């Protein structure tokens with residue numbers, strides 16, 4: 001079994017005129033891994049993918065695939081296959097012709113192509129549908145045909161540009177698992193683009209989080225969620241309650257922040273800021289809704305927050321309680337539904353507590369806006 | 371029952387006044403402007419060529435005389451069929467076919483470029499530049515070609531001054547002027563249908579094909595041309611029909627030896643004063659052209675409905 005072909009971006013800049021779409025990207029993607037770029041719309045994800053597949057050349061820097069510099073090598077000569085954001089199946093070719101187009105280009109005879117198409121159709125659970133036109137398939141089926149078409153070229157690296165975005169939620173979740181299984185079966189490198197953090201976290205070995213052209217953090221899903229490198233990552237990946245304040249003291253990687261409205265709060269300094277954070281700096285504390293709970297004792301402390309309940313909602317697996325007291329935005333707390341009827345606390349003051357070890361302090365910075 | 375339902379719905383939707391107007395306009399168009407003239411031509415073509423006093427008289431009966439004449443020629447002529455007229459007829463059709471292919475070869479790349487370069491002011495200017503010459507009327511344009519291609523025209527002057535030729539080339543006699551003029555006359559009707567279809571082609575499909583290693587010719591052969599087929603066939607149909615039926619350009623630009631079939635028709639109507647024979651010739655031209663177009667559409671698997679797109 002081969003190790004798979006890795007991809008490296010070294011100091012890659014991509015500019016359109018004066019506009020910088022990608023700024024100094026340094027990414028090392030391990031061969032055979034599932035790597036995701038995650039970021040809001042317009043942050044430059046597609047642009048990076050197009051540069052890797054060869055449709056545009058970086059303005060600066062190098063792209064290596066399997067250790068080879070790709071400068072000047074066209075998309076038809078690279079060992080990559082791209083699945084487009086809108087799939088781009090050929091509407092006038094039958095499904096099997098679509099799937100084996102890359103073989104047709106190589107001059108493989110029709111009988112052999114048909115055989116290979118049937119194998120791939122089997123793999124994507126569409127056996128016997130080869131003679132249909134793409135327009136006669138459902139959204140999820142088209143999706144799978146696009147994957148089969150890309151895999152048919154036997155690429156070393158498969159590039160996927162938000163291929164699930166057009167599907168409904170159920171199908172999307174199903175396809176996530178399926179994609180992951182396909183990747184493990186064929187063992188090639190997948191580079192996946194999405195603005196859906198759920199997709200990125202569930203499928204990937206590693207995730208790069210982007211914001212307007214800048215890569216903020218590259219790490220595995222759990223590190224990104226538990227130890228975000230920037231306020232942007234903290235607020236973009238998953239939900240987070242934000243409290244602003246100034247650093248009052250730092251000791252053993254734990255900081256006390258004096259906030260304007262919620263008193264002194266205690267939390268762990270994020271790994272990325274461990275070296276640089278000083279007393280007196282402006283800082284932000286991020287506490288996840290699920291890290292908050294109702295305090296056992298009603299006394300103030302530096303890991304307790306007193307706030308007024310303004311709203312409650314039942315979400316199935318969780319109760320969400322919204323409280324006044326954050327910075328402008330309300331505080332959200334998610335409590336696991338344990339099957340007991342909860343008493344409404346609407347309009348009452350409540351003490352919340354959290355685990356300071358699970359909450360992160362970062363230098364003040366840009367937040368992701370919803 | 372169903373019909374009245376449709377009619378009342380039609381009037382309900384458009385109101386009485388607008389509904390009546392639409393019906394009248396469409397009726398006028400179809401019956402007065404299209405059907406009636408063609409039918410009367412058809413009727414003419416089956417009548418004897420008679421002096422006016424005998425029209426409607428006992429001699430005015432239906433006959434196939436003029437169709438026979440086109441095929442067999444005058445009775446008592448040396449050849450057993452009408453070699454001259456049939457020759458012109460076939461040559462006209464072949465030339466029209468040639469002009470159509472020439473226009474297609476010129477327009478496809480241009481339409482592809484216009485359709486796939488993403489908008490921009492430059493493209494709009496280019497399209498405008500294509501359209502503006504058509505504000506000039508057809509006859510003027512044909513004469514302009516005559517001047518350009520004449521013995522002392524720009525092209526000959528240029529070639530001579532560059533020393534490429536010694537004496538002027540007779541472009542008129544060689545029919546170069548004729549084909550250029552005809553090719554240019556209806557070229558917009560080729561560009562725009564193709565441009566319209568290609569503009570709606572998703573660029574990602576082209577990139578997907580490229581990503582899978584396809585060279586440019588295969589991308590066109592497998593992706594762009596199949597997609598553009600309705601536009602191509604509608605352009606070809608119009609150019610072919612109009613070229614085969616063109617009169618001004620052949621009249622003005624044709625060499626002494628090259629007669630266009632429409633010129634023969636024109637002669638029968640005009641100089642010959644033989645309307646029935648002219649009508650018969652025109653009808654044959656029309657029917658054969660339609661037949662050719664339909665069989666081409668059959669050959670290239672284009673449906674009638676696609677052309678309207």
Ligand SMILES: Nc1ncnc2c1ncn2[C@@H]1O[C@H](COP(=O)(O)OP(=O)(O)OP(=O)(O)O)[C@@H](O)[C@H]1O
Nearest residue numbers: 016019021039040041042043044045046047048195
């Ligand atoms: N050819 C181009 N010319 C100029 N600007 C471009 C071009 N392509 C992309 N951009 C700009 O670069 C930025 C990044 O675009 P890109 O398509 O990479 O976004 P994205 O992250 O894929 O977004 P989405 O999630 O909406 O697909 C955008 O601001 C876009 O306007």
Ligand SMILES: [Mg+2]
Nearest residue numbers: 045046085161
């Ligand atoms: Mg994109």
